[in-house]
Every structure is written in structure tokens, then in C-alpha cells.
Amino acid sequence: MAGEHGIYKYEPNKIACIAAAGLFGASALIHLFQMIRSKAWFYTSFCVGAIMMTAGYVFRYISANDPSSLGPYIGQSLCIILPPSLYAATIYMIYGRLVLFVDAADASVIRPTRVTKIFVIGDVFGFLLQSSGGGMMAQSGMADMGQKIMLIGLFVQLLFLGFFLFISLIFWKRMNKSTRHYTVPQYGKHGWKALLKMVVCAAVIIIARCVFRVIEFAQGHDGYLVSHEIYMYIFDSAPMFLVQAMMHFVYAAKVFGIGNFAKLGKSESVIELNQRGYV
Template sequence: MNTDTGIYLYKPSLAGAIIAAGVFGISASYHVFQMVRKKAWFYSPLTVGACMMTAGYVFRYLSAKSPASLGLYIGQSLFIILPPSLYAATIYMIYGRLVVFVDAPDASIIRPTRITKIFVCGDVLAFFMQAGGGGMMAQASMATMGQTTMLVGLFIQLFFFSFFLVISLVFWKRLRNSPKGYKVAQHGKYTWSALLKLLLSAAVIIILRCVFRIVEFGQGHDGYLASHEVYMYMFDTVPMLVVQIMFHFVYATDVFGAGAVRAGSAETRA
């Protein structure tokens, strides 16, 4: 093992970790502000994920300073890998409320009363499998099992997100071809279709990120992607930052209106 790089197969960038922690931290702070000011508590998973991502790059900076520290390495790895599962939970909850808002449950392949339950349960399963796999990979005796568990968790996440993308596209197509889609009142700067496009775009970006992570973990710790830091920043850091920032602009409560959000929340819990 290279004593200069410790656990890493390269010299991790201190500047990259500082910049990433800074921009994710600014975004996370703004998400907290928006969620509290607008009482949009269904944004809690995304907000927690944004805070975790910030912590992940703080851990990465500390890990780069002490590359032989196993604890810091595990911390940065888990806090960077897991947040997209939390982003997904908010995306699923927004979709359920959106279907209720436009009053078109029949246009959705899965009814809004079941959307959150089905997809969030799948998301929770993927989250814990990735977390468990990441913990096992840190132990030499369980590294292979941990890698397999992590990959299964990522495949579960990919399956549910891909299924969600299909459901969302079908819903969008049906509403575009229905007079009902043109009769929905606009409460803010953006329409329901703009919010749905945001969810679709975020889903595509997270799916691509998930594919990158599957290939990376499939190659192993000493694989080409894992041994070149630039790819993590290109195909994980930047895409996840884009997703976080996108959700600052088209905010669900501005689309739904406060009353519609409360009604949607009650109905999607039914």
C-alpha cells in the first residue's frame, strides 16, 4: 500500500473536497430555509440528503488529510453514496401529491395512495443494503460480500427509479392528451407540468449516476473508475449537485399552493 495515499489508489484532492463541501453546504442551507419557510415537510428526505452530502465531502477532506484512516474513509464513502436514496424519497412523495393535485389518479399506472408506500419502501431497502454493503466493504474478511450487497442495493435503486420513470412518462403523456391537463389552475410561477419535468429530469440524472456507481463497484476497489478520482466528481458529485440545485427553483408548494399540499398529504397517506 502506498503510504502517501493510504487506502486510496490516488492522492485525493483537498481542493476538490473543500469546493464540493462548500457548494453542497450552501445548497443544503437553502433547502433547510425553503422547507421551514414553506412548511414543506415532505422535502425532509431531500434536505437530510443534502446535509449528508455536505458532511460526506467534509469527511472526504479529513480523509484526504489522513488517507490511512479507515473511519474517515468509510464516513466519506457512505455519506456520499447514500443521499441519492433520500432524494428519491422526496421525488416519489412529490409525484404522489402531483397526481392528487391535478385530480387525475386514473392517469397514473399506480394510484397516488400507493405510490409513496411502494417506492419509498423499495428506496429504504436500497438505502440499507448500500449502507450495509459499505460497512462490510471496510472489513477485509467481508469485502467481497460487502461489494455484492452494495451492488444489489444499487440495482434495486436502479430498478425502482427506472419503473418510476416509466410511470411518470405515461402519466405525462396521458395528461397531455387529456383536456383535464389544461384546466389545472396555476398557483405560482411554474405549472404542474414544469414540476413533473423536474421530477423526470432528476430521475434520469440519478439513474445515470446509479449506472456509474454500478460499473464502478463492479470493477472493484482497484478498478479503473475507482482508481481515478476525476470520474467520481464528473459522474457523481456534479450530477447530484445539479439535482439539488434544480429543486431550489421549481418548488412543489409554489406549484400546488398550501391548501393543495395539505390535501395531497392527507390523501397520499390514505
């Protein structure tokens, strides 16, 4: 039910909405430009997530001007909660291509050809649960059920992210013990190690953000976190912008070499490509 500040438990900060929309929007445009220029289409879900995040804070600004209106509130809620799942999907695809790029499929707990399928399917499942739960939470009669579905979706996302972090760290450990990493070509400013570190770091940040959201929703509609806007910006907005920003500087397409990553997406190893004269 609407209170003193409409649907919110506080008066939304309009300046913060504008600042967040500007930062996420600028980052989204850069990511879109980078993807089109390099034809790295596996970044599509990431770009969609960045655009959604921007739209989320635009909706939040509109909602702040009319805090009793349900439409903008649902829009800001879904567009801010869901993008991390899209970021994670891109991270999974980068890892699969990275394993093929260094020609070390045997060092990965899961075959690189299966990583994308397994984790993206799990990610989509979590995404759908969160989106349906988020929509239900905005309706007073279905708020409790929506909250439970949202929590299940977040736990699914955490489960897959946690397992992904585990296999990424195992792969990192195995490659550090192998001499093969000395023979991996470096096409740009950053090599495969920097890309793997970035992927691991991004996964850790998204996991931390999911933990925050789990605690927030577990506290209920009148919980401390949901009643104080500042925590959303500290533990959700800032970490997600950090993920977007860090992925500008270590760009997978440049690490793999422009043109090579398309072939990696077809699940062929670098050695096989060399033998066929593609790279």
C-alpha cells in the same frame, strides 16, 4: 490494505473536497430554509440527503489529511453514496401529490396513494443494503462481500427508479392527451408541467449516477474508475449537485400552493377539497 495513499488508490484532492462541501452545504441551507418557510415537510428526506452529502465531503477532506484512518473514510463513503436514495424518496412523494393536485389519479399506472408507499419502501430497502455494504467494503476482511451487497442495493435502487420513470412518462403522455390539464390552477411562477418535467429529469440523472456506481463497483477494488478520483466528481458529485440545484427553482410547495400540499398528503383530490371549501 493501505498503500502509498493510505486506503485510497490516489491522492485525494483537498481543494475539490472543500469546493464540493461548500456548494452542497450552501444548497442544503437553502433547501432547509425553503422547507421550513413553506412547511413542506415532505422535503425532509431531501434536506437530510443534502446535509449528508455536505458532511460526506467534509469527511473526505478529513480523510484526505489522514488517508490511513478508517473512520473518516467510512464516513465520506457512506455520506456520498447514500443521499441519492433520499433524493429519490422525495421525488416519489412529489409525484404522488402532483397526481392528486391535477386530479388525474386514473392517468397514473399506480394509484397516487400507493406510489409513496411502494417506491419509498423499495428505496429504503436499497438504502439499507447500500449502507451495510458500504460499511463492510471499508474492512479488508469483508470488502468483497460488502461490494456484492452494495451492487445489490444499487440494482434495487435502479429497478425502482426505472419503474418510477416508466409510470411518470406514461402519466405525462396521458395528461398531454387529456383536456384536464387546462383546468389545473397555477399558484406560482411554475405550473404542474414544469414540476413533472423536473421530477422526470431528476429521476434520469439519479439513474445515470447509479449506472456509474454499478460499473465502478463491478470493476472491483483495483478498477479503472475507482482508481481515478476525477470520475467520481464528474459522474457522481456534479449530477447530484445538479439535482439539488434544479429543485430550488421548481419547488413543489409553490406549484401546489402554500398550504394545499398538506391536504394532498392526506390523499384527497383537488375536487374533493373544493367541494369541502378547503381550497
